Structure formats: structure tokens, C-alpha cells
Amino acid sequence: MGTTSNPNVEFVRTGYGKNMVKVLHIHREGIHHHITELIADVQLTLKTRKDYLTGDNSDIIPTDTIKNTVHALAKLKGIKTIEGFALDICEHFLTAFNHVTRVRVNIDEVPWKRLEKNGVEHTHAFILCPEAWHFCEVEQHLSMTPVVHSGIRDMKVLKTTQSGFEGFLRDRFTTLTDAKDRFFCTSVYARWRYNTHVNVAFDAAWKTVKDTIIQKFAGPYDRGEYSPSVQKTLYDTQVLVLDRIPQVEEIEIIMPNQHYFITDMTKIGLSNKDEVYLPLDNPSGNITGTIRRKPRAKM
Amino acid sequence: MQAEWEELARRNWLTDNDRPQIPSNVSPYEKGYYFHTDNPFKDWPNAFEEGLRKSREGELPNAVLLLEAAVLQDPQDSEVSEWAYKTTQRFFRCFPVVCVCRCLELHPNNLQALMALAVSLTNTGMRQEAAEALLSWIRHNPKYKYLLKSPLSVFISSPLLPEVKDLYLEAAQHNSDTIDPDLQTGLGVLYNLSSEFNKAVEAFNAALSVRPEDYLLWNRLGATLANGDRSEEAVEAYTRALELQPGFIRSRYNLGISCINMGAHREAAGHFLTALSLQRKSRSRQLSHQVMSGNIWTALRIALSMLDQPELFQAANIGDLDLLMRAFNLDM
Secondary structure (H helix, E strand, C coil): CCCCCCCCCCCCCCCEEEEEEEEEEEEEECCEEEEEEEEEEEEEEECCCHHHHHCCCCCCCCHHHHHHHHHHHHHHHCCCCHHHHHHHHHHHHHHHCCCEEEEEEEEEECCEEEEEECCEEEEEEEEECCCCEEEEEEEEECCCCCEEEEEEEEEEEEECCCECECCCCCCCCCCCCCECCCCEEEEEEEEEEECCCCCCCHHHHHHHHHHHHHHHHHCCCCCCCCECCHHHHHHHHHHHHHHHCCCEEEEEEEEEECCEEECCCHHHCCCCCCCCEEECCCCCEEEEEEEECCCCCCC | CHHHHHHHHHCCCCCCCCCCCCCCCCCHHHHCCCCCCCCCCCCCCCHHHHHHHHHHHCCHHHHHHHHHHHHHHCCCCHHHHHHHHHHHHHHCCCHHHHHHHHHHHHCCCCHHHHHHHHHHHHHCCCHHHHHHHHHHHHHCCCCCHHHCCCCCHHHCCCCHHHHHHHHHHHHHHHCCCCCCHHHHHHHHHHHHHCCCHHHHHHHHHHHHHHCCCCHHHHHHHHHHHHHCCCHHHHHHHHHHHHHHCCCCHHHHHHHHHHHHHCCCHHHHHHHHHHHHHHHHHHCCCCHHHHHHHHHHHHHHHHHHHCCCCHHHHHHHHCCCHHHHHHHCCCCC
């Protein structure tokens, strides 16, 4: 069954694991219940490649075992934050075995929101509130400190004014006209890296990023805040995040620009005074940017 | 010991910007405080009393672990949670800072630790906490505590920084016949916090006039110069610090940062590698060193990314220090 390695090829990278392991953890403090439900992808890289080369499976930790391990760790360690749990999974695989060289864990947290009415919280009932998804990506190499990324995805927001776009470059293919007053609709994706994995209040940090994105997008509630471009709003948001959370080292934000067009109704005898718009899925603009803290000298 | 103090300062706990009222039945668990996972004291009997005793004795790292253990052993324990709640309400930021401050209330002579804490908080951008620590330094300092008219009033929120700065300036003016290098250090840190780097440089220079062999001060001067965009002078200061203390990893790291700022990326990488190699030789398992190590690797990756040698960048990603040392012809 074995074959010798092919002299014409070399490995670039390998990894295997289990995707979409779903688990819910409940912590009961008397009648007050806390839940965390998540979906985890776990990937391992092993020291040898004999599984790929010769079909020798003796080093492989089956992906079924990986799944069982995720469940077991939920019981043994509990789940307080998805980042903490991802760190626990990495630590387990790197310490329980001596032939695992890298672990990558990506987790999505299911957005359960505790029911609340008039400031009173329900002790045990929740509703799915997918206004924003909390995800994390933790990677750790053997004998290195883990690298933790957290993120927000699919947070869709829309404002109907206080957005414009003018003064852009024109060439012979440009037909776009200046806009002083347009809609701004986007589905925000943000991913940031922490400079430490020790004692970070991950949930509080995530909420701060979410609130900061909304704050910079919407502006003050009575009048909003003008956005001269998606790029500017994106950058301002990033700077504010870095200012507010000292442990965030770098942040990437992607904001598609989902366009709404005024539809011409003159052919059906109506005069559309910018009241009826058509949402256009595609194509959409896509604006990206990543900034990081400049490394500072330490006193 | 200093490293432990600084490690404690690195741990922190964000609060929401609008700081809602915390009901008394909310445990630190719910607040998202990240307890140590492998706490050797987790089943320790009388962890709470032991923790308070250790914090009185100034043995902070173990005190924190014991107090965490006490909270975890019995989250419903009214004495423990009342203490935790009251002290976090008062200091509202950071459980370990809470322990430090509590320890210092009971054992106020540890001014050195308090200053080290302030420096560390400044380095990690915890401006409010740094200002609080510096205020505590005055409050516990027999030479200057008379300056505080009403000690508790200044614990109320926001712009603490200008008031604390005024306090230090007042202290310096009242004692203008001698230079107190520790007071000047505090002033230097405050000017760093307010980004008045040239004034900070003056303060550290004043401190150095009294203690010219203090390698920590030389490093602080260097970092201040660097953060104030005076990179060449910063390099001189770091060089002096390293002459006095060749194994001083932080200065080596800072030297690398300055090299990056001056565009000397290869030289920067060399400094970071030297720092990592020194760390590895010391075989330190201290958490503070692990965290510093993470910083050095991050900075190394930045330097390497500018060198257009992807195999070196990849080696940095997987932590292959030996390969990198060989690539830079450095002794291992």
C-alpha cells in the first residue's frame, strides 16, 4: 500500500479536521440560565505526512474524535466566550499530543438574545437575533503564543441621507454623476486581531466594535453624520476602534456598497419624486481597508 | 518582581463606554472576566483569606490566583462577592489593578511597584488606569501625600490626567531645591500620556541627572524620544541602556522599533531576533515574558514583511527562530 514520496513534488501545507461541529453549553446560576451555542471548524496539522504519502493512518486523530473532543471540552471547560473556547481547543490538541504542530479553530456564535421587556430580563428564554454574527479565528503553532482574531459579519445597515460621493476621477468611461445626497447601505464585515490572548474581555470588545461601527455609520440620532465616501467612514471607524480597545492591534473592515436606484416612472405616467427606489443586489461596490497600530516603543 | 507587576497591568477588563449600573447579583463570570484556566490554587482551602494575606505581603501574582480561586469556588459566597463587587465598583476597571491598589492600601510602601504599574499601563494604552496609578503613587507617598486635599473626590470619572499632572508639577515646584528622580519619572509618564514628548524628555533627563546609571530610565527616555519622533536620539539612549544592561530585552525591542521607523528593516529584524534569542536562553515560563515574546514576533513579522523575502516571513509565522538566526548570521 505504501508508496515512496514523489521526487518531483513537495508539500506546501497540509491540514485536516472537522467542520461545522455544533454545540450548546448551558450554565445555570440558580434559575438564571446562560447559554452559548456555536458552530466550530477545527483543523489540525501533524508533524509527519505519512498519512498523505503512504496511507499510514497511525498518526491520524480521526475527525470523529475531533468532534467528540469539542463536545468533551464544552463539558470539561465550559464555554464563556467563543474565543476562550477556541483557545481551549488549541491548547488541548497541542498538549495532549506531541505530533500536532498547528491548530486552527474558527467559531461562529449563534446569536441568541435573552428576551427582555421593560428592562426585565427573562431567566431562560431567548430569541434568535441575527442582526450581527460574532465569529472568531484562533490559530496556534506548537510552542508559540496563539493568535486570536475576532469579527463581525452580516451586519446590514442603511441610511437614507447624509451620504454623498463627489469629486471623483473622470475618464472617458465615466458616466457617474456627483451625488450630494444618496442612500448608503452596507453589510459590514470586520475582523480584528488582538495583541494578547490573556485576559481580554472578548464579548465586551466585540460589543464595543459593533457599537463603534454603528456610531460612525449613523452619527447623532437627531441629525446623522455626513459620509463623503465609504472609504472615509470605514477609516474613521477603524481609528476609533483602535483608540477604544488597547488590545486590538489590527483591524480589517469590508463594506460593500449596496446600491439603491431611483426608478424612472415616466413611462407609466408617474413622476417619482425620489420616493420609490429599486434595491439592486449586483453589482455592488466593495470597499476594503486594513489598518494596524504603529509599533510603539515601550518605556 | 517588576515583571510580575507589569504582567498584572497587562491584564485588563474593558467596561462598556456608558458603564451601566451593575446589579449586585452579577458575578465577574457574567462580566466576562477571563479567569486563569490552570489555577494551581483552584481547590485551595481558605483561598479568600490566603489571597488577602498574600496581597498584604505584596505577593501579587499568587494573590490574584487565590482570589480568583475564591470567587470560582463559591460564586455565591456573599463575603467574597461583596468584596469583589465593592472593589470593582470603586476601581471599575481591572481586577488585578484592584488587587494591586488594595494591596497598596494595606502595604503602601511599595511605591516602586506602583510606578512600574503606571508605566506598564501607559505602554498598553490604558490611559485612565495609568493616571489612577500615578495618583495612587502620590497618595501613598509620605513626601507628597499632603498635596491631596480630598483623597476620594478624584476617583470620580473622566479627565483625571490634567489634574494628576498639575499635582506632580506642584510637587516638583514645592521641592525645587532637589530633584526627585521618581517624581520626575511620574511626570515623564504623564507627559507621555498627554503626548507632550519634549516635556517628557526633560523630565527623564532630570531624573537621569540624579541616577545616570539607571538603565530603566535610559530606556524610558529612549522610548519617549522614539514616540516623539526623535529616532536618532532614541537610539543613543537605548544604546546607553544596553551598555548598562546588555540583557535588557525591552530596550533591544525598542531599538528594533526605532530601526523600523528609520527604514532600517534588516537591522530591525536583527535586533528582534537577538531579543527573542535572549528570551529563549532565559527559559522563562513567566506569563509576562510570553506576552512580550508575542509583541516581539509581531514586530519581527512587520520588519520581515518589508524585506521581500517570503520564506523568512513564513519562518516567522511558524516561530522558526533557528532558521531566522541562521539567515541573519546571528549566534544562537
